[in-house]
Amino acid sequence: MKWWWKLRTEPQHLWAEVISSLHHLSTKPIDVYSKKSLSGVWNNIAGIRKALDKKGIPVTSILSKPISPHGASWRCELSPDGTYTVRALRQRLDYRPHNNVEKFCWLKVFPLKVNCFIWRAAMGRIPVAVELSKRGVSVETKNCLMCNEGEESTDHVLVDCPYARRVFEGVFGWCGMSMEPFHSVKELVDSASRWGRCQKKRELLLAIYYGTIWCIWKSRNERVFKKILHPKLKVIDFIKSMTYLWVKNTGEIIRMDWATWSQCPLL
Template identity: 40%
Template sequence: MEGLNIVMKEACAKGIFTGTRIPNSNLTLSHLFYADDALFVGEWIEENINNLARILRCFHVSSGLKVNFNKSRVFGIGVEKQEITSLVEPLGCKPSDLPFTYLGVPVGANRWIGDSTLKTSFPEAYKLERYKHCKISDRLQNGDLIWDWKSAPRTLESVSETALLVSRISDFQTVQGNDKWVCTLASDGVFHVGRLRKKIDQWNLPTVETTLKWIHEIPLKVTCFMWRAKLERIPTACALLKRGIQITSPICSYCENAEEDTTHVLFRCSMAVRVWEWVLSWCNLPNIHFESVEEMLAFTTQWGSCEMKRRVLISICYGTTWFLWKARCDWVFKKLRTSPAKVVDSIKSTVFLWMKYRRKHCTFQWIDWCINPFI
């Protein structure tokens, strides 16, 4: 989208496309981009529409990115729908009416009374209006409604809607000047991102996200595996079934007691339970039991007061999940059944090598490490 942004700026600078000048400022608005959503704004002239179609075709040829015209719409402000229909053919879009929603924000919705448009609130009265695109100022003068209807209200619905509309605007007072946006977060009515950020922080919204630590001592592939496990993205039997991949059975092939998902493989399988018992006892944490990746991450990131020891515990826990997954894959693909004791030995030796050769000024000794990693 950055390429299209540059193209539109260049087109406006050379007069190929004419944007809309914002009142009371020197700014001209021609386009708004967010992710893969685009909104083009310009003067309603045939040359503008044809040039925009040419710009989009050139952008498609040069970048390979194509606009989905089936989902695109063209809106004309103060223009009859027949004229919109006749001019949108070069773009290949469908004509539509205001209001519409862009990124969840209503655009063109005249909500000066209530929470919906007058067209929605008073549909029968709207049908009687001769000029559908009239402004409120055309119908409201000195506090009185000046009607321009095809015929007087006769049905019960139109009469009742007219009475309700009159009652709603009885206390409404117009002010001189142009319409403007007012931010209620500040007394001066001016929007600032910092004020919005402060307001959000004051809500103290609870967070359920746990932090995944990216530590230098841990190989990147192991941390990436933990990240995928946290997101339930490792290819367990249940995950493969959800992706539409046919497998023999979703039951864990190691213990054959439950369906094989991320939590089962890494924490609830008989192999995982025994390995975690031995590893946590080795770390002098015999009464700790993890039931999920989130629970393990929450505990390790908050454990203890020494940052260096906390990094060691995180490395050990990441290494444990890594070797549990490796043991599972060895059984599934190679039919090699690794014992829990051998898995624990691999965890101790491998994590020791991580600490020894990936940490600066490491003072760990193998004999002490085998007794307790925090000595």
């Protein structure tokens, strides 16, 4: 974008005149910056349009040429004074809204890597077979190796796979709750925020959900990389012990012994 800005605001420079002449920009619309039939570095620079379009940012929302009483002049819509800066574009990219994670709850009782994983999973940005294939990574199969009944997408492997559902059934039974109908990580996380009236218990339930998702993912990795499929009960036991240690060590949510926790954590 910096070179687009320089091309439009400094047309008298020799390099700008050469680019304009080679690509016949004087006869093209103002939002066209290259001639597609020509190869070279400038066409690579002009290709930033596709990258911006994928992020939902049209070029005209960055560079425009409005007409005023003083004439038409180029300005950048990202800054108050109309001058383009790399920092302004960086801020525009960073502050795009992410609808799936606007209300994501970061739990201090869990390690940062677990919080980051759940956050990425809620956006569908973890390295499952379907996502890797979309990015051009060669995978042996896009099928879920935990069940062989569907493609390995984020929501499938973590919540919708029969294996994951059996684990969640065990976790819900341990918590003394009936199984809820959910089909995505976001639905699961959102359900915890609406559960019950006690804030502490809601946070505890969310911690159990996060721990369950994390353990299912670890089990998936064992299956993919070591060809080991852990029994459901073993995974549930690990969820109980892992979440207890993490939650108990902070002392912010619960104060109960292991015997009580292992029977029903939401008493």
